[in-house]
Structures are given as C-alpha cells and as structure tokens.
Amino acid sequence: MNGSGAMLRHEFRMLLADRIVWVVAAAILLLTGYSVQVGAAAADHQRTQVEQAVDEERERYAGLRETMTSVHQGEVSPSPFQDPTRPYVMGRARGQRFAVLPVNGFQATAVGQSDLIPPVVPVLLDGADPRGAREEIENPVHLLAGPLDLAFLITFLLPLLALAISFDLLSREREQGTLALLLSQPVSARRIVAAKLLVRWGLLMGLVAVATLLSLLLFTTGIAWQPFLFWGIIVALYLGFWIGLAALVNATGRESARNAVALAFLWLVFVIVIPAGVQISAAFLHPVPSRAELVALEREEVRQVQEEASAVLARYYDDHPELLPEGSVDEVDFQTRAFAVNQEVQTRLRPVRENHREALRAQQDWIRTLRWLSPTLVTHEALIELAGTGDARFGAFEAAVDRFHREWVGFFEPLIYTDSRLTPEDLDRLPVWTFEESSSGAAHAAAPGILGLLLFSALVLGIAMRLLRDGGDRRWTP
Numbered sequence: 001m002n003g004s005g006a007m008l009r010h011e012f013r014m015l016l017a018d019r020i021v022w023v024v025a026a027a028i029l030l031l032t033g034y035s036v037q038v039g040a041a042a043a044d045h046q047r048t049q050v051e052q053a054v055d056e057e058r059e060r061y062a063g064l065r066e067t068m069t070s071v072h073q074g075e076v077s078p079s080p081f082q083d084p085t086r087p088y089v090m091g092r093a094r095g096q097r098f099a100v101l102p103v104n105g106f107q108a109t110a111v112g113q114s115d116l117i118p119p120v121v122p123v124l125l126d127g128a129d130p131r132g133a134r135e136e137i138e139n140p141v142h143l144l145a146g147p148l149d150l151a152f153l154i155t156f157l158l159p160l161l162a163l164a165i166s167f168d169l170l171s172r173e174r175e176q177g178t179l180a181l182l183l184s185q186p187v188s189a190r191r192i193v194a195a196k197l198l199v200r201w202g203l204l205m206g207l208v209a210v211a212t213l214l215s216l217l218l219f220t221t222g223i224a225w226q227p228f229l230f231w232g233i234i235v236a237l238y239l240g241f242w243i244g245l246a247a248l249v250n251a252t253g254r255e256s257a258r259n260a261v262a263l264a265f266l267w268l269v270f271v272i273v274i275p276a277g278v279q280i281s282a283a284f285l286h287p288v289p290s291r292a293e294l295v296a297l298e299r300e301e302v303r304q305v306q307e308e309a310s311a312v313l314a315r316y317y318d319d320h321p322e323l324l325p326e327g328s329v330d331e332v333d334f335q336t337r338a339f340a341v342n343q344e345v346q347t348r349l350r351p352v353r354e355n356h357r358e359a360l361r362a363q364q365d366w367i368r369t370l371r372w373l374s375p376t377l378v379t380h381e382a383l384i385e386l387a388g389t390g391d392a393r394f395g396a397f398e399a400a401v402d403r404f405h406r407e408w409v410g411f412f413e414p415l416i417y418t419d420s421r422l423t424p425e426d427l428d429r430l431p432v433w434t435f436e437e438s439s440s441g442a443a444h445a446a447a448p449g450i451l452g453l454l455l456f457s458a459l460v461l462g463i464a465m466r467l468l469r470d471g472g473d474r475r476w477t478p
Helices: 002-016 019-072 087-091 140-145 150-164 171-176 179-183 189-219 225-250 256-285 291-307 309-319 334-373 375-387 391-417 424-429 441-467
Strands: 097-100 120-123
Touching: 002 019, 002 189, 019 097, 019 120, 019 150, 019 189, 019 424, 087 334, 087 391, 097 391, 120 391, 150 189, 150 225, 150 256, 150 375, 189 225, 189 441, 225 256, 225 375, 225 441, 256 334, 256 375, 291 334, 334 375, 334 391, 375 391, 375 441
Parallel strands: none
Antiparallel strands: 097 120
C-alpha cells in the first residue's frame, strides 16, 4: 500500500511538472465556466418566457372576466369577433391558454433541444404545435451547430484534453530510457500504468467536478444534487474510457508521435464520424416530410374545405343532431362555419401530421439503437436527458400538449354548435394546463448511459491491461 501511495505521489509530481497539464487545467476551468454560463443563460431565458406567459394569461383572464360581466349586464356591446361570451372567440386567441414547460433544475448543464422546441405553446381551437410555435427568428446555422454548453464540452472537448496529457504516458518513458529503470524495480507494468492512469483521471475529474460545481453555484440559483451525482458518474466513466484508450494505444509499443496520430484518429471516429454517420443514416432511412410541404398542404386543404363549408356544416349536424340549435340554422354564420372548416382541415391533415411524427420517432429510435457504437453518443444522450432537454422530456411535453388541445376543443365544440354564450362563471370550468414530470427522475435518465459507459471503459481497460501482462507481448518494452 505504501509503495502504491509513493508511486501515485511521484506520478502526480511528475505530471504537475509538465506545462501542458497547466494549459489543460486552465482550459477546463475557463471553458467549464463559460459553458455553464451559456446553459444558465438559456435556462433563464426559458424561465422568463414561461413567467411572462403565465402572467399575461392571468392578467388577460382577469380582464375577460370583467368584460364578460359587463356584457351580461348590458353595459357594453362588443363586436361579435371580440365578444368573449362567444365560445368561438374565447377558444381562439382571446381566451387561449399557454402550455408551458417549466425549467428543469439541472438544465444549465445542457441546452439540448430547448433552443429548438419552445417552452410556451399557445393552445387554441386552431391547433397547438410545439414544433411550430416558435416566433423568434434564429440563425439556422447557429441552431444546427448548437451552443457550447457543458454537455458539448464534456463529450467533444474533454476527450481531447484528456488525450493531450495521456498520449505518451508510456512512450515518453520508453523514449527517455526510464521505462527500463522502472521495470527493474519490484513493481509490475500494470501497476505503473494503473498509477499513471489513476493520477490523470483523478486530476481531470477533480478539475471538471470542482469547476462545474463552482460555476453552477455562481450562475444558477441552486444545485440539484441527485442529478449532479449521476452527472459525475457519467463524466467519470466517459473520462475513464478515453484515458483507458490512451493506455491501450500506448500498450502497442509505438513512439509518441504515432500514438498521438492514432488517438486523434480514434477521436475523429468516435466523436465525429460515427455520430455523423448515425445522423445521416437516420435521415436517409427515415426521411421526415418537409414542414414547408406540410404548410402548403394545409393551405390547400383550407381552401378546399372553405369551398365546401356549407356541406361540412350540414354533415356535422347530421352526425350530431343533439347539437342542432333551436330554430333555423344560419349556414352563413361565420364563426360556426370557421370552426367547422378548421375541424375538417384538422381531420384531413391528421394522417399527414401523424406520418411526420412517426418519421421523427423512427429517426429517434434508430439513433437510440445505434448510439452504442460510440461512447460519445451514449454520453451526450445521457447528459441531455439528465438535464431535462432530451427527447424523453420533450416527447412527454408534446404528448401533454396534444391531450390538452383535444380537451380544449372538446370543451368548446358543443358550445359553438349550439350557439351558446359563456358567463364569467364558465371561466372557472375551462380546462387548465398541467404538466407532470416523470416519476422515475434522474436515476432512470442516467441508468442506460452509466451501464453503457461502464462496458466501454471496462472493455478498453481490460484489453490494455492484457497487453501489459507480465510475460506476454513485450512490444512496449525498450
């Protein structure tokens, strides 16, 4: 035990004497602080959007209640298109509800898809589409590249920093002639390599963990400790994979320059080539219909249905005679016809939109299946799911928005066709948006990634240690 401790202390002192280590340490501290600040700013922006939407809806409904009271008391007589007592008016922009996605407590660590899917979705009779609700104009190049958040730093840049101090952990000793001296001591090659790996892994992991913790304390209002714990496990295993990969390449006995080239090639394969190949194959095998085509089709359907508006309205009353208002039916009533047209358009477009969603789900399933080809894909998915900005949480949000929209339409539909009028008391009966977070929490989000990274790390370390076995392949000796 004392020998192992002395070996670790010696290796640590030798590592600190290398200038590249200080460059790597400074890069980790600066980049971690910047990336957490980027994620925290994105989370604060989302929080502001949600708070503004909630405040606007509350104030708007307070004004609607006063207006409806004045209408029923005969004090005001608003235009039919501004009258909140009319169900069609209330069901659209005048009385729209906002479906909001609250900020996750650990969201500052990964922007994920939060810059693509808006956290505030207006729900009204005309529809509720989370992917089409963003009104802000964003640079598509920036959206495609993504921000430099902490998840990007961990998955893309941290491996480079780890390889920068590990590519020559054995080859340098061999080239300087000190490896033979080390092996002449009563210590195995495995223990030498294990000490070098442990010191490098511990130094990098300590820097990343401390820098992340301090950045979260500085730029956020608090730390979600359970997600942070799982985040640390994921990063530790991912870092272990790359340190182990450096040991594996060093165990082949080549010089430092060739080790650097080999590790750079492996970084390109695992971090760039495989993820890009998975994305390209997903788009090729499961192409998603163009949203421009969907919009054009929707406009054409609206035009056709408007031409058939009278027939659509008559067909609806044939199917639902219980909603037929007393007296004669005014076929040219604009609001009733508009609602009937909109519902007919939604019915005709439902298969097209479902095909669009199915293609997206197929792409996500394909990527999720092939993520095991690269630890980078496994790590990135685990980090964004842990931050609440991945496919799982946004998929649940979209499903909840769809359910709420159906509930919203179902509330107003009979009132519109029976030509009813709303009262201030009806505002308390309107559907209210709620979003329930998954009960499985951080453990469920992190478990697949932890298991996958454990297998990756164990595999490369096991192969490296086998190549370094005593009495075996001696290509790494002088």
